[in-house]
Amino acid sequence: MKNGIFDEQGSMDTIILNGLTKTFGELAAVDNVTLSVKSGEIFGLLGPNGAGKTTIINMLTTLMVPTSGGATITGHDIEKDPEDVRRSIGIIFQDPSLDIGLTGRENLDFHAMMYGIDTAERKKRITDVLAIVGLTEKADVLVENYSGGMKRRLEIARGLIHHPRVLFLDEPTLGLDAQTRRKIWDHIKDLNKKHAMTIILTTHYMEEADYLCERIAVIDHGKIIALDTPAGLKTLLKGDVLTLSVNGGLSSFMPLLKEKLWIREMNLHDSNLTITVTDGEKRVPELFALAHVSGTAITSVSLNKPSLEDVFIHLTGSSIREQEGTRHSHVHAGMRRRMMR
Amino acid sequence: MIQPAAIYVLWLREMLKFVRAKSRMIGAIAMPVFMLVFLGLGFRRVEFPGLPPEIGYLQYLVPGIVGMTLLFTGAFTGMSVLMDRQFGFLKEVMVTPASRVSIVLGRIAGGASTSIIQALMMLFLSVFLGFALPSFPMIAASVVVMMFISVIFICIGLILSSFMKDIHGFNTMTNFIIFPIFLLSGALFPVRNLPAAIQIFSYLDPLTYGVDALRGILIGYAAFNIWIDLLILFISSTALVCASGYCFKKGEVL
Numbered sequence: 338m339k340n341g342i343f344d345e346q347g348s349m350d351t352i353i354l355n356g357l358t359k360t361f362g363e364l365a366a367v368d369n370v371t372l373s374v375k376s377g378e379i380f381g382l383l384g385p386n387g388a389g390k391t392t393i394i395n396m397l398t399t400l401m402v403p404t405s406g407g408a409t410i411t412g413h414d415i416e417k418d419p420e421d422v423r424r425s426i427g428i429i430f431q432d433p434s435l436d437i438g439l440t441g442r443e444n445l446d447f448h449a450m451m452y453g454i455d456t457a458e459r460k461k462r463i464t465d466v467l468a469i470v471g472l473t474e475k476a477d478v479l480v481e482n483y484s485g486g487m488k489r490r491l492e493i494a495r496g497l498i499h500h501p502r503v504l505f506l507d508e509p510t511l512g513l514d515a516q517t518r519r520k521i522w523d524h525i526k527d528l529n530k531k532h533a534m535t536i537i538l539t540t541h542y543m544e545e546a547d548y549l550c551e552r553i554a555v556i557d558h559g560k561i562i563a564l565d566t567p568a569g570l571k572t573l574l575k576g577d578v579l580t581l582s583v584n585g586g587l588s589s590f591m592p593l594l595k596e597k598l599w600i601r602e603m604n605l606h607d608s609n610l611t612i613t614v615t616d617g618e619k620r621v622p623e624l625f626a627l628a629h630v631s632g633t634a635i636t637s638v639s640l641n642k643p644s645l646e647d648v649f650i651h652l653t654g655s656s657i658r659e660q661e662g663t664r665h666s667h668v669h670a671g672m673r674r675r676m677m678r
Numbered sequence: 679m680i681q682p683a684a685i686y687v688l689w690l691r692e693m694l695k696f697v698r699a700k701s702r703m704i705g706a707i708a709m710p711v712f713m714l715v716f717l718g719l720g721f722r723r724v725e726f727p728g729l730p731p732e733i734g735y736l737q738y739l740v741p742g743i744v745g746m747t748l749l750f751t752g753a754f755t756g757m758s759v760l761m762d763r764q765f766g767f768l769k770e771v772m773v774t775p776a777s778r779v780s781i782v783l784g785r786i787a788g789g790a791s792t793s794i795i796q797a798l799m800m801l802f803l804s805v806f807l808g809f810a811l812p813s814f815p816m817i818a819a820s821v822v823v824m825m826f827i828s829v830i831f832i833c834i835g836l837i838l839s840s841f842m843k844d845i846h847g848f849n850t851m852t853n854f855i856i857f858p859i860f861l862l863s864g865a866l867f868p869v870r871n872l873p874a875a876i877q878i879f880s881y882l883d884p885l886t887y888g889v890d891a892l893r894g895i896l897i898g899y900a901a902f903n904i905w906i907d908l909l910i911l912f913i914s915s916t917a918l919v920c921a922s923g924y925c926f927k928k929g930e931v932l
Contacts, residue, residue: 399772399773400769400773420775420777421775423773423775424775426773428773430769430770433766434765434766434770435765435766435767435770436767436770437765438699439694443694447687447691448770450683450686450687451683451684451771451774451776452774452775453681453775495770
């Protein structure tokens, strides 16, 4: 944890988690998590299924009470003044949470009324958020007739209507098609920029975390196992991989390369040379210069940057994880068993 | 603690959905209508011991069926929290700044309004079977009793739903709690005709007093003193509102 919390100014932190813990029976779903999120930051919680991301969000949004430890959001304690916490946050849940028996507009209107926003202002804001998510024409259709993507967009609109200072996004693009996902990503970036909104998102999509987040906490088994910028996390791996096809002059080229300290690993198979380096793109010209000196011809070169996925696998040991049984799925499984008998 | 805006929103939502869901409305009053028609006509000539002869069975039955309508619609609206939990809408309400107490009161307000509308529909439908409606002030007074009855059973529904985590326990609840409450209440026959051991349970059933008060107001015949009925209804509804507020506050949302 290079970017620990201790070297940051306390006053700049919008969200502070201090030893936050939640246990279900024997299982510690969230285990002593301490971190802070800066004001105006897009912060990612990345982890496999069942890592404890949603449990953290549920505690921060006051839906669950922590077993021990605590957290503050915009200075309000999640246990002592939950109503003030709720006033300053917006949340877009992982599972649908719309009233499908109401129209899109009614869903937004009722939500805004809960925050005590007056009629004229509500009208204006509803028009605005509907335009942002592109649902203006469908506003007066019952939500049960919406597609999955439209529902998601409506939930995002609802999360924004009361102008929260902190927005929680729990798997915001889960199960959406590529275009919708890209659109939603752009909305999220936009919101963060225009309204200086602090955003916390959970995801298990690497490219999502990479594209959106300024900092990422990698969570596994309820614990933070790494916390850094996406680029910083990638440096946890040995580096970029350069693959060169070379021709002739190897007897003088190889010894030259061996002297270079920035080369971490080197392998030669036939005429293919793979080199692991840091800052691969900056090393390419240098490699060509060395090749020129030693009379080696480089016929092709490719550079592979490590992906966040590589980092993730490196940290968590595997990319696929069985979902931990939630109480809900457990009950359903029980019902199914009873019905089978 | 109590936010009128939040209560109003939840009430408005319930009313809008009620008006829209015609099938739900028809489904909810279908059973009381059948009970009223078949029991009312089938037992038309039955004379219960202990009833004044000038009160026909239909006159006697109508307030009971009105009570039954309030019991079923009330308990189901209370338990509709489970539906909201299933569809995730409960979480949405719970992350807004609305206090838990306001959320409970909003639900009670919405549920009581729809229950009373359905009960009044039953009352007016019964006129077609020959029920003699009392004067308007009496009908207005009966609405007060209806309000107590529906609040009581909405709260019981809310309390039950805070213990049940999903919709599957619903039928069990209906069979083992709602039906006994109905059958014990004397909605269909005088409680005094039950064996003494069972009568004890009748006297613990708030619907017994609700139905009795409705009879007193609507047909001018009550087994108990109507003021005692009202006092018991008032005390139990107040206690249950507090209890459901407490359960809702304590219960896990997810």
